[in-house]
Amino acid sequence: MIYQRSSALFAEAKKYIPGGVNSPVRAFKAVGGDPIFVKKAKGAYLYDEDGNKLIDYIASWGPLILGHAHEPVINAVIEKAKNGTSFGMPTEIETELAKLAISMVPNMDKIRFVNSGTEACMSAVRLARGYTGKDKIIKFAGCYHGHSDSFLIQAGSGAVTFGSPNSPGVTQGTAKDTLLAAYNDLDGVKELVKANKGELAAIIIEPIAGNMGCIVPTDSFMKGLREICTQENILLIFDEVMTGFRLARGGAQEVLNIKADIVTYGKVIGGGLPVGAFAAKSEIMDYLAPDGPVYQAGTLSGNPLAMSAGLAMLTELNNKPAVFQSLADKTEYLHKGIAKVLTAKGIDHQINRFGSMISVHFTDEPVVDFASSAKGDNETFKAYFHGMLEKGIYLPPSAFESYFLNDALTYADLDDTIKALEGIQL
Ligand code: PMP
Numbered sequence: 001m002i003y004q005r006s007s008a009l010f011a012e013a014k015k016y017i018p019g020g021v022n023s024p025v026r027a028f029k030a031v032g033g034d035p036i037f038v039k040k041a042k043g044a045y046l047y048d049e050d051g052n053k054l055i056d057y058i059a060s061w062g063p064l065i066l067g068h069a070h071e072p073v074i075n076a077v078i079e080k081a082k083n084g085t086s087f088g089m090p091t092e093i094e095t096e097l098a099k100l101a102i103s104m105v106p107n108m109d110k111i112r113f114v115n116s117g118t119e120a121c122m123s124a125v126r127l128a129r130g131y132t133g134k135d136k137i138i139k140f141a142g143c144y145h146g147h148s149d150s151f152l153i154q155a156g157s158g159a160v161t162f163g164s165p166n167s168p169g170v171t172q173g174t175a176k177d178t179l180l181a182a183y184n185d186l187d188g189v190k191e192l193v194k195a196n197k198g199e200l201a202a203i204i205i206e207p208i209a210g211n212m213g214c215i216v217p218t219d220s221f222m223k224g225l226r227e228i229c230t231q232e233n234i235l236l237i238f239d240e241v242m243t244g245f246r247l248a249r250g251g252a253q254e255v256l257n258i259k260a261d262i263v264t265y266g267k268v269i270g271g272g273l274p275v276g277a278f279a280a281k282s283e284i285m286d287y288l289a290p291d292g293p294v295y296q297a298g299t300l301s302g303n304p305l306a307m308s309a310g311l312a313m314l315t316e317l318n319n320k321p322a323v324f325q326s327l328a329d330k331t332e333y334l335h336k337g338i339a340k341v342l343t344a345k346g347i348d349h350q351i352n353r354f355g356s357m358i359s360v361h362f363t364d365e366p367v368v369d370f371a372s373s374a375k376g377d378n379e380t381f382k383a384y385f386h387g388m389l390e391k392g393i394y395l396p397p398s399a400f401e402s403y404f405l406n407d408a409l410t411y412a413d414l415d416d417t418i419k420a421l422e423g424i425q426l
Pocket of ligand 1: 147
C-alpha cells in the first residue's frame, strides 16, 4: 500500500502542530514510520488520504462501538446542530442522557457531564478528596486516567510510598499524593493503606485495564479492593472511560459484580463527540457545586451536539443489548484465529481478552500487570503492526494499547485479518 499523501500531510502538520499530532499516540513513535491521515470512515472501515481502505481495530480508541458514521448518531447530531451548537444554559437533552445513562448502570443516582475522560477522572478525584477530607490517592502502574497532573506518575518497581513525576511540569507536591501499586497485587495495596492510614481519599483503577494492553483483574483482587475501601473509608473509583457501555449496559460494575463509589465514563457515552462523565450516589454527587463545596465546571459541558450523539448511541445499546455478546463473540473468534497463526509460526505470545477488548503480547510469560506487559518484545510488535498495516489492517500503534472491536466488523473482516497475519513475516 502507498501512504505517500499521509506522509506529506504529516510533514506539513509537524510545522504547525507539536509532533504533527494533537495526541501523542497517533504519531507512531512506538512503531516508527509516519501516521496515516484519515479522510473518512464508514462502518468498520477507514479510508485514508491515499485512497487506501483499512479495517479499523481502534474505533477512535473505543467510542465507535457500532462502527463509524453510524446513521442514528450522525442524524441526531445534524438535526441538533440546526438549532444552535452551544448555549451555556441548561437544555432538556442533558437530563434525558443523564436519566438513560443512570438507568443502564448499577448503583448510581446522579451523573455530571464533562468534555473528556481526563476531565472526568480529574473531577472524580477532586470530589473524592472533598468528600472524604483526605488528600492521597492510590493508582496502579500502567493504568491511564488521562493527563491531569495527579495521574502522570511513574511506575515504580513494586509499591512505592511516594510517587515521582514522570512528566516535567508535574510538581513533587502533586506527585507525593499519588501512591503507586501494582495491578493484581492486593498485598501491595494493603501495605500502602497501612502505611498511609487515615490519609487516603480514593483508590482509582481501570476495572479491566486497557492501557498496558488488556489486563483482567483477578476476582480476589477486585473483591479485596472493595473490602479495603469499605473498611478504611476510602472511595473506590472505577475508571470506566474504556469499559463503560462497552462491556455491558452496566459496564465493568455489572460484569465484575462490584459496586464502585464513583465511576468515570468517556468514549462510548459521547458517541464519538467529546464527552466524559462521572457518577455516584447522591450523597457524594451533592458535594459538587453549585449545591456543594467542590468546584467543577465547563463552558461546553453538556454540549447539545455531544449530548445528542451520546443519547442516540446509548439508546441503541440499551435497546439492543445483544450487541455486547455479538462483540464478545467476534473478539473470541479473532483471538482464536490470531492464536492459531502465531502458534503455527512458533512465535511466543500471550493474548489477553475481555468482552470486546483484546491485546497481543509477544512474550511467553502471562501478562498480569505493567511489569509483565513491558516484557513484550517490541521488535516483533513493530513487524506485526507494520506487516498488518501493509495488508490494510489498522491496529493500535503501540503494544500497550487494547484493540477495540466495533459491531460493524463482519466475520469476513475477521477472516481477512487472520489471513493477513498468515502472510506476514515475524
Ligand atoms: N481513562 C481511561 C481508562 C482511558 O483509556 C482514557 C483515554 N484513553 C482516559 C481516561 C482519558 O480520556 P481522554 O483521552 O478522553 O481525556
